[in-house]
Amino acid sequence: MVKIDTANETAVSRMMEARPILTGVATARDVIPGMRDNLLLHAGPPIEWARMSGPLRGAVIGALIFEGLAQDEASAVAMVEAGEVDFAPCHHHQSVGPMAGVTSASMKVYVVENITHGNKAYSNLNEGYGKVLRYGAYSDEVINKLRWMNETMGPIVAEALAQSEDSLDVRALLSESLHMGDEGHNRNKAGSIIFTVRLAPLIAGVVDDKDVEAEVLKFLGDNALSVLNPVMAACKAMADAAHGVEGSTLVTTMARNGTDFGVRVSGLGERWFTAPAEVPDGLYFPGFSSEDANADIGDSTITETAGIGAFAMAAAPAIVTFISGTPQDALNATLEMYEITAAEHTHFTIPVLDFRGTPTGIDIRKVVELGIAPRVNTGIAHKEAGVGQVGAGLVRPPMAIFEEALVAFAEKYGLV
């Protein structure tokens, strides 16, 4: 009989020992395994065009326009309907993307390497606020910003990182930012300015044009989500290190495509367990309500999978002004997650809990037994393409996917 606890200990130790380093910025087609010109990666579990929600469709249209494969919405939709575009989850290509997560071959991506185990992970660049592709917007403004990021900012950050003598240790950055009021998912204020401050002298050394340099530094420094994408890639690298441990019931992927919420389990190979994603509870921007909200979307739940995000909410009491609730709720969120996890993180600690490690390694046995689904902090997208973010809040995956995964586990390992 398989020793589940031992397997879980191996898996969670690998997750915590993984040391993800941001080594560079490169073009997706050059570095992401299997990337090709007519392939679009997206957040969450696999999904076909017909079932895609508004924001994901909008991001698909925008990416095809960005790539120059389509001229406008109509031609993009025609291409997709003619079967000329392939879709695959980011997660199938060692990648993650926030919200729609759409990543195309020409896009610049962060390259993160887990130097403990050697695996790599990738994530696109963060666009900041307002009309952005990740929320399904694809106006000229959106595409122009993406082009500037890809042609101006991306190469500069790439060159800056290439000059760096000591690479950027994302795990160390997170350890620090969790002591500065971040939880690493919806609140990345401290992490993003640590990121910018570390990059600034390197950027100063590689850019000739003062105005361009000022623009890049302002873009990175003013965007409190600048570091979210490297952080997500780092969490992916950590979670992947824990995947594939025979007999382990720990969750190594949680991801949503705007229609379905999907999880994968360390000891259950590449199989997804999915169910319809729910609409988050939260605070809406003026003029919007839950009527406008799309179902939960994005790969950013990789943060909770790796022991931060909603799991580290006790470290980030100020976040409640953004996602609702009270500081006590934030504390309770973390305390509850200890119930369903295998370990306390050895590198991510929470000062206010006497430097206790964050709850890490979701055990599907505990989730099902206690009826406590993992907590997730999230942005909320408008359900129609092109509108953008309408709020931020809290959500949990549907319990059914953990039950289904547990049944599959029992079947695979002859426990039934």
Added chain:
Amino acid sequence: MVKIDTANETAVSRMMEARPILTGVATARDVIPGMRDNLLLHAGPPIEWARMSGPLRGAVIGALIFEGLAQDEASAVAMVEAGEVDFAPCHHHQSVGPMAGVTSASMKVYVVENITHGNKAYSNLNEGYGKVLRYGAYSDEVINKLRWMNETMGPIVAEALAQSEDSLDVRALLSESLHMGDEGHNRNKAGSIIFTVRLAPLIAGVVDDKDVEAEVLKFLGDNALSVLNPVMAACKAMADAAHGVEGSTLVTTMARNGTDFGVRVSGLGERWFTAPAEVPDGLYFPGFSSEDANADIGDSTITETAGIGAFAMAAAPAIVTFISGTPQDALNATLEMYEITAAEHTHFTIPVLDFRGTPTGIDIRKVVELGIAPRVNTGIAHKEAGVGQVGAGLVRPPMAIFEEALVAFAEKYGLV
């Protein structure tokens, strides 16, 4: 009979309504009222050479060498003993300086203006760690760093600030950094990187030499105390706004010169109440103990005077790794300070206390009645000149100065 409560309400409201803006960097002799070439400003209440402690003497020697008035220790001491050097508290010249606080005529200083009431305050530039003048070191290394700060970094920051369309609002910066694990006195990690990130695009726009620019950005970004000096000037501007309110028992200055701890009170004019400063309790760097410690030193207690620092410890639980204690102690420190203060700050809030305002406006009546002296977080200097910082910890002013001030208050206002 004087209405003390009404007077205190006026004073503390003025303190909280004060909006200190960092408007520039300038040379001390050009901006500090009364500054002249043979005058050295120092931290704390007035003191003559004979009673100065090691670190203050060291900083005096260093400043005379920096100014080119002396060649070495011997000639500096000879000048002082010949009566050629005048001394005055920073506080007598609208200024504040951390630790020894020695400020000379050629030094660059931050200029902070309280745009609510129009008063200004000044503070020197922060030198970072290691051998530094503020801890009484004066080797060539120290003097050379001061020269680089004065001749290279200072003018660049000055030019950058001059280009800024929206000036740097230090009160807003503090509101933000208190939500990011800072208390604004011993922990200024978040504030210093916010400061650097705000300056970076401005600096990019004014510097031609890439290496110089990278060096300045690295110096500011790597120094977790970069923002301490502008913060202290901001607190001085806020405290000064509350000074001189007839009938007020609120403390508007707390400062130490390494020998004496002194306070001034809003309704008691320019008179200092002093007593011997104590040695802080805290954590010592490897190789040092309380045997090595100088008595409490520095103007940085202006932060506690303005409602942050030890008064905001609950916002900064991670600080206990540096100054000793537990996160619960940090929470209790803030809770205790509510007992002796007049108000809860309208701009500085603590997420973990349900966004309660920090305890602000120390009332000498409450201090004496309850026997609770204000808490202070502080760095600890070696008692000999030239050694530097040996630790960090906690201290309180001697209770006698509050008793003496209360007696003086009763006498002045005919309450006895």
